[in-house]
Amino acid sequence: MSGDDDFVNFHQMELDDRILKAISIVGWAKPTLIQEKAIPLLLEGKDVILRARTGSGKTAAFAIPLIQRILNSKSNADEQITSAFVLTPSKELCQQTRQAISQLSSLCGKLIKVVDLSSNDTGAQKHVLSERPDIVISTPGRIVHHLVSGNVDLKKMEVLVIDEADLIFSYGFEKDFKKIVEFLPAIYQAMLVSATITEDVVEMKKIVLHNPVILKLEEPDLVPESQLSHQRILAETNEKPAILSALFKLHLLRGKNVIFVNTVDRCYKLKLFLEQFAVKSCVLNSELPTSIRCHVINQFNQGKYDIIIASDEKMLDDAAGTTSSKKDKESGVSRGIDFQCVSNVLNFDFPLDVSSYIHRAGRTARGTNKGSVLSFVSIRDQAMNDKVEERLKAGYSSEETIIRNYQFKMEEVEAFRYRAHDAWRAITKVAVHEARIKEIKQEIFNSEKLKGFFSDHTRELEVLRHDKPLKTVKIQQHLSTVPDYIVPNSLKRIANSTNKRTRSTHFKKYSLAKAAFESQINNPLSCKRKK
Known part of the structure; x- marks a missing residue:
């Protein structure tokens, strides 16, 4: 890590004034450590493997030099070419990357054209690609389709970026990735961005990089304990709903929350359960169409609602060796997605491996914000909890307990147990199934064709709220309020x-x-x- 004497700020990196002004508008006073180290190397044209924890600013680390390079090239270019290609494993990451690049190039006028191919309208994409946009962002499956169809030409590409590189092969894109390489030019600058350096990343390095600089910052997988607290509540499956309802109804959880479960069904069951207590939430999982997933994330980041219930069900599929045909393999929840200003991550279902815990926790305490991770740990989860504890101790170089017990006396909220038990039992498999269907039907409201209408009719835009009640379970009105006699004296x-x-x-x-x-x-x- 560099000291204060040799610290390099944005204005010392010989960046275009338009980029510096855009950075100022975004509100970044100084670069993060990974940006400080990576941007000068990339501006020099070096191949780089960038390894840094989630939330450390990796997207801007490659986006800023990418925009600078295109501006330099355009000053004496003879023709319009697609000069950069960004590959990501999920559609949500495609959209977030496009938004980040668009923000940083917002003052460049129409000089830099960015196209995101993650949407499903391939016909419109063919027309846009014919205009040879400067930057193309895509998932492996989508870009292969356009390459094979001859809709896009990467032979004059100058820069390749592979974001979340460790997930490309693990998501089942190995065949697509090797097909993409066949369409790349002989010489280009490449950058691999990853939270972890796996064997798959090493294999990619051999295929697409030439004498790369490896930036592996000496920092833990997570932010310091002073910024991120880890707590647990010992609870069996039948106790979890009562505890969760008590946490929200007694206002013990403040700010924005991301609740993780392990299956899609659990997403909807938990949403329906919270509806019984007049607690609004929305769901996020890989079965939802891309437009809905991206809209949910955007509204959450804009502060439209405070609770997202997200499924990490891919871990279950990998364990079983199968993947449901209904699920979108180009969707990711615990990795890469930029949930902004999250105060708490709740593991309603404890993660199935250590890596998943780390990445879930990475959704909070981003930048300089503080956050907490609260996990429900049953007897069955104890072994995995111990493995997570060992990993955190190693990362923080500490012998003290990292995951501390949350001060929660179940006997003080005994009344919540009866209420929660009835509400949880009322949510049948049929109700969950109907809720899943109803949520997917909302895609029609997120049609690209309706964006213009909603921009002029903001009141109608409320229809798009994803935290509205699904109403597939009869609401018991008395559950929405908390009688004074069941509130613990201390609260x-x-x-x-x-x-x-x-x-x-x-x-x-x-x-x-x-x-x-x-x-x-x-x-x-x-x-x-x-x-």
Whole structure:
């Protein structure tokens, strides 16, 4: 790690003023460690293997020099060419990468054209590709289709970026990747970006890189304990729903939350369960169409809602050696997706391996923000919890316990157990199945053709909220409130202050409505008589 004396800031990297202004608009005061190290090397044209933890700023580390190189080339270019190709394992990452590059090149006018091929409209993509955009972003399967069809030409490509490189082969894209290499030019600059250096990444290195610089920063897989806390609640399967409902209804979890489960069915069951308690949430899994997944993430990042229930079901498929045909293998949840300003990651289902825990935890405490990971650990999960503990101790070079017990007395919220048990039992397999179908039908509202309409009719855009009740289970109204007698004494002050704010809000709305009504009654001329 560089000291303060040799620290290199953005304005010292000989970047174009338009890029520096865009960086300022985004609000980055200084580069992260990986950006400080990687950007100068990439500006020199070197091949680089970039290994850094999730949330460390890897996308900007390759996007900034990529934009700078294109600006340099265009100053004396004779023709429009596709000069850069970015390969990612998931459609969500494609969209996020496009957004990041578009932000950083926003002041370059129409000089830099960026195309994301992750959508399903191949016909429109063919037309866009014929205009030879400067940067093409794609998943392996989609770019292979266009290469074989002759819709895109990479023979004049100057830069190749492979993001989340360790997932390309593990997601089953090995055959597609080797096909892509056949269409690449003999000489180009390459960059592999990865959270871990696996055997698959080493194999890629042999295929696409030439004498690369390997940037493996000496930092733990996760941010320091002062920034990210790890806690657990010892709970068996039948106790988890009661604890979760108590955490939310007693306002013990503040801010934005990502709840992880291990299957798609669990996504919907948990959403339906929280609906019983008037806790709004939305789901994210690989069965949802791309447009819905990306829209969910965008709305969450914009603060439209505070709870996402995400499935990490790919781990189960890998364990069984099979993958459901319904699932989109170009979808990723615990890896790569940039959930912004997440305060808490909840492992409702404990992850099935250590790596999955690390990547789930990486969804919070990004940048300089603080966060927490709270895991429900049953007897069956204890062995994996111990393995995670060992990994964290090694990463933090500590002998002390990292995953501490969450101070939660189950006996104080015993009343929640009965309520939760009834609500959880009411959610049948049929209700879950209907919920899955209903959620997928929402894709029609996310049609690209409707974007213009919704930009002019913002009120109708509320239809697109993904945290709306699915209503496949009968709602028990009494569960939405918490009677004072079941609130633990130690938490009554918090609960009462929250209830007062809620009542105050309702009273204000009632008063405004009443005043408007009385105004119409007292002023008959303001009311139009119906013909």
